[in-house]
Amino acid sequence: MLYGMIDIGSNTVRMAIYLIEGTHVEMLMKKKHTVGLAAYLKDGVMQQQGIDKTVEILTEFKSFLMNFNITHVVAFTTAALRNAKNSKAAVGEIERRTGLPIRVITGxxxxxxxxxxxxxxxxxxxxxxxxxxxxxxxxxxxxxxxxxxxxxxxxxxxxxxxxxxxxxxxxxxxxxxxxxxxxxxxxxxxxxxxxxxxxxxxxxxxxxxxxxxxxxxxxxxxxxxxxxxxxxxxxxxxxxxxxxxxxxxxxxxxxxxxxxxxxxxxxxxxxxxxxxxxxxxxxxxxxxxxxxxxxxxxxxxx
CATH class of the missing domain: 3.30.420.150 (Exopolyphosphatase. Domain 2)
Structure with a gap:
């Protein structure tokens, strides 16, 4: 199966497409945007500009996935959104605006x-x-x-x-x-x-x-x-x-x-x-x- 993975990191937002056949895993391609999401944290709060930028990129990635009918997709985020004081609200807004469930993985x-x-x-x-x-x-x-x-x-x-x-x-x-x-x-x-x-x-x-x-x-x-x-x-x-x-x-x-x-x-x-x-x-x-x-x-x- 084709599997899309979106990693919302503190410096870059990446999408990788994998081919998974049994136990064989092959990365076919990847796309990334250098966003610097951690720089949008002000006094520990994720600013609206950071949320908007993330939404823009995820919308682009989702369109790509839909064009190739890739339905097995997971999106997760790490430190920048995980550590934000408004983490729950910020992630919730991104999910609502993109239609992509986002898993906040712990450290x-x-x-x-x-x-x-x-x-x-x-x-x-x-x-x-x-x-x-x-x-x-x-x-x-x-x-x-x-x-x-x-x-x-x-x-x-x-x-x-x-x-x-x-x-x-x-x-x-x-x-x-x-x-x-x-x-x-x-x-x-x-x-x-x-x-x-x-x-x-x-x-x-x-x-x-x-x-x-x-x-x-x-x-x-x-x-x-x-x-x-x-x-x-x-x-x-x-x-x-x-x-x-x-x-x-x-x-x-x-x-x-x-x-x-x-x-x-x-x-x-x-x-x-x-x-x-x-x-x-x-x-x-x-x-x-x-x-x-x-x-x-x-x-x-x-």
Whole structure:
């Protein structure tokens, strides 16, 4: 069957079309809009502009699905709408105006789906999985292919950019303020005090963009998905406000992360703090995550 999945994230709104035949899952196509929904949160309240933008995009996606008679559809939302003080009212309005039921998944569910999706095809029995989103960061520690600890932290790339950064690229002072909040938030998370893991599996847009920027900056092949954690600080330093941007580095930034130029460094600061805290030497980007995890868990029951 054809299965449509809409993920209303804090930074992007995505629709993916999957072909599901028995236990075989194939993503046929995906469409996305970079909305920056978390930026529409003012004093914790989702503004009408954010609701209207979401309705506009979902209406477009629904029209596409109807054109191809795709009736198996699920829409879910994560941190930006989940954490809004007016979450119930905002989601209700979007549902009424689009005719699409929307599931608000909890931070715990998001971490679980991340784990199922990212580890489905891996042979590793244990590890550390991190998803840095626009408004939240999910961390999962697993052993024997079972979750040992998981948490959803209220920090994200777009939320940090909106809160701390005045221009497109952050200053060194703004970077330090983001580091301090990331460290304090992580320190308050229970169950991770003794976690040390040499390798991180990173999923989501922050790690995808970071990997593209890493490959360009350090002259790796375009299909490389592994980063040395120690080099994150050099990427951050090269793209701070005080560092003079050459034509070469400007082209690099625009070519690799055109839609994430403003959020990639705040996201990398979170990654840097996590890698340091967990004594990690490497980060490997995985292209599967919460959407695939939802299919395996909720559609296929695996």
């Amino acid at each position: 715990d569910e998001e971490a679980t789906y991340d784990f199922i999706g990212a580890t489905h095809g891996l042979t590793a029995e244990g590890g550390l999985l991190i998803d840095i989103g626009g408004a939240s960061t999910e961390i999962v520690v697993y052993r024997g292919r079972e979750i040992q600890e998981k948490v959803s932290l209220p920090i994200g790339s777009l939320a940090f950019y909106t809160k701390y950064v005045a221009e497109i690229l952050p200053t060194a002072e703004e970077c330090q303020a983001m580091r301090e909040e990331a460290r304090a938030t992580l320190a308050a998370a229970e169950g991770f005090e003794d976690v040390k893991e040499g390798a991180i599996a990173g999923i989501g847009g922050t790690f995808k963009g970071a990997c593209a920027l890493y490959n360009a900056l350090f002259h790796e092949s375009a299909d490389n998905v592994k980063m040395e954690a120690a080099k994150l600080s050099e990427i951050i330093r090269r793209f701070t406000f005080e560092h003079t941007m050459t034509e070469e580095t400007t082209v690099m930034l625009m070519r690799t992360v055109p839609e994430r130029m403003h959020t990639v460094i705040p996201g990398l600061i979170i990654a840097e703090v996590l890698a340091s805290r967990f004594h990690s030497q490497s980060i490997t980007y995985s292209d599967s995550g919460v959407r695939e995890g939802y299919i395996y868990a909720e559609v296929l029951g695996r």
